[in-house]
Amino acid sequence: MYEGVVQDLIDELGRLPGVGPKSAQRIAFHILQAESTDVRRLARALTEVKEKVRFCAECGNVAQEERCRVCLDPRRDLSVICVVEEPKDVVAIERTREFRGRYHVLGGAISPIDGVGPGDLRIRELLARLSDGAVTELILATDPNLEGEATATYLARMVGSLGLRVTRLASGLPVGGDLEYADEVTLGRAFEGRRLLDV
Amino acid sequence: MYEGVVQDLIDELGRLPGVGPKSAQRIAFHILQAESTDVRRLARALTEVKEKVRFCAECGNVAQEERCRVCLDPRRDLSVICVVEEPKDVVAIERTREFRGRYHVLGGAISPIDGVGPGDLRIRELLARLSDGAVTELILATDPNLEGEATATYLARMVGSLGLRVTRLASGLPVGGDLEYADEVTLGRAFEGRRLLDV
Numbered sequence: 460m461y462e463g464v465v466q467d468l469i470d471e472l473g474r475l476p477g478v479g480p481k482s483a484q485r486i487a488f489h490i491l492q493a494e495s496t497d498v499r500r501l502a503r504a505l506t507e508v509k510e511k512v513r514f515c516a517e518c519g520n521v522a523q524e525e526r527c528r529v530c531l532d533p534r535r536d537l538s539v540i541c542v543v544e545e546p547k548d549v550v551a552i553e554r555t556r557e558f559r560g561r562y563h564v565l566g567g568a569i570s571p572i573d574g575v576g577p578g579d580l581r582i583r584e585l586l587a588r589l590s591d592g593a594v595t596e597l598i599l600a601t602d603p604n605l606e607g608e609a610t611a612t613y614l615a616r617m618v619g620s621l622g623l624r625v626t627r628l629a630s631g632l633p634v635g636g637d638l639e640y641a642d643e644v645t646l647g648r649a650f651e652g653r654r655l656l657d658v
Numbered sequence: 659m660y661e662g663v664v665q666d667l668i669d670e671l672g673r674l675p676g677v678g679p680k681s682a683q684r685i686a687f688h689i690l691q692a693e694s695t696d697v698r699r700l701a702r703a704l705t706e707v708k709e710k711v712r713f714c715a716e717c718g719n720v721a722q723e724e725r726c727r728v729c730l731d732p733r734r735d736l737s738v739i740c741v742v743e744e745p746k747d748v749v750a751i752e753r754t755r756e757f758r759g760r761y762h763v764l765g766g767a768i769s770p771i772d773g774v775g776p777g778d779l780r781i782r783e784l785l786a787r788l789s790d791g792a793v794t795e796l797i798l799a800t801d802p803n804l805e806g807e808a809t810a811t812y813l814a815r816m817v818g819s820l821g822l823r824v825t826r827l828a829s830g831l832p833v834g835g836d837l838e839y840a841d842e843v844t845l846g847r848a849f850e851g852r853r854l855l856d857v
Contacts, residue, residue, distance in 0.1 A: 547683060
């Protein structure tokens with residue numbers, strides 16, 4: 460339908476997550492009319508990320524050095540490790556400024572449907588980090604869905620004999636949300652996890 | 659928040675139309691995990707479109723040669739020109755397979771708010787194409803909004819003395835839509851433009 464190179468670009472853009480055919484077309488026409496220097500900068504950002512980004516040898520987070528920024532930071536608490544599925548979860552938690560420990564990025568969650576078993580995740584690396592006894596708390600912050608719960612349960616059992624404090628992030632109503640719009644599972648969890656108010 | 663090159667990519671992606679911060683982050687992490695060859699292909703598609711695409715010397719449509727595919731096609735009807743705002747409108751109309759004439763791409767619509775006047779559009783080029791008398795019908799297919807209507811009215815007046823048949827695409831209810839969801843202006847236009855059924 461389009462001239463060859465325009466169609467090529469639309470096809471390539473359409474492979475990105477969350478970019479449908481209409482958005483791909485819209486972005487392609489934006490590119491057509493954009494400044495060449497801006498387009499070259501985007502193209503370079505794409506290839507640089509592949510060339511320069513690697514994964515932290517310690518925790519598996521995204522890194523530009525051998526270790527990531529969190530692992531390199533001497534002010535972080537070495538006694539707590541927060542286990543997450545993906546590097547973007549690290550960013551989400553960092554944004555809260557609630558957590559001062561370090562992370563361990565599993566690289567996914569156990570999902571038999573997708574053929575992901577415990578051996579495909581960075582669990583051996585996690586056990587190695589726990590072996591010297593410096594870590595006293597393990598926070599399991601995998602996603603609050605089926606795969607994330609299964610992974611958390613699996614990990615809790617794996618580390619059961621190490622005498623660690625193993626915790627899981629609270630499930631409940633999203634802050635700022637409407638109770639009536641909460642799904643029944645979330646609402647059920649919010650009841651289960653209800654806290655006593657100091658009055 | 660992110661390692662430098664990842665944040666650079668998120669920033670660049672966030673400048674694309676319809677890509678918010680969340681999508682930019684999602685696409686960036688997809689890129690991080692994608693095959694290097696796929697990412698290089700996307701980067702190349704972006705720069706190639708800027709290097710190879712130009713605009714048809716005849717109609718202003720997107721082209722890889724001096725003239726676009728429509729203008730180069732000897733089977734197209736030379737007596738009809740369909741005037742559109744943007745190259746993507748050409749694609750939308752081509753998809754209907756209803757139109758066998760040629761196009762004229764204005765490069766936008768008259769919009770005083772955006773500082774776009776008639777002099778910023780390819781109107782002089784349109785008048786030049788009409789000067790030899792070969793064209794007998796001009797279809798004004800600018801968008802059915804304020805700017806598109808203003809542009810169509812302006813063009814209709816400009817070519818008024820040339821003795822052409824000047825038409826405008828019909829406005830009305832979208833096919834497959836629900837009458838109750840139509841806005842009042844569209845519904846009003848559908849009444850105005852009602853057709854007599856042959857029964």
